[in-house]
Amino acid sequence: MRNSDDCIAVYGHRxxxxxxxxxxxxxxxxxxxxxxxxxxxxxxxDTSTEGET
Incomplete structure (x- = not known):
């Protein structure tokens, strides 16, 4: 996979x-x-909220 942005992005908050x-x-x-x-x-x-990633 070739992209100009993040190929794979996993977020705990969006x-x-x-x-x-x-x-x-x-x-x-x-x-x-x-x-x-x-x-x-x-x-x-967003580091103001907790969560596990």
Missing amino acids: WNFYGNTDDINVRNSTLWADIAHPINIGTHG
């Missing part, structure tokens, strides 16, 4: 959704990000 994320699998993949990150996992900039 807009009005707050929750946890678990059991994510990425297999047999080639990730190529021209500008951003191949894999981005986290809270999407």
Whole structure:
């Protein structure tokens, strides 16, 4: 997968959704990000709320 942004992004928070994320699998993949990150996992900039990612 070749993108200019994040190839795979997993967020624990996005807009009005707050929750946890678990059991994510990425297999047999080639990730190529021209500008951003191949894999981005986290809270999407909101560290004021708790959650597990």
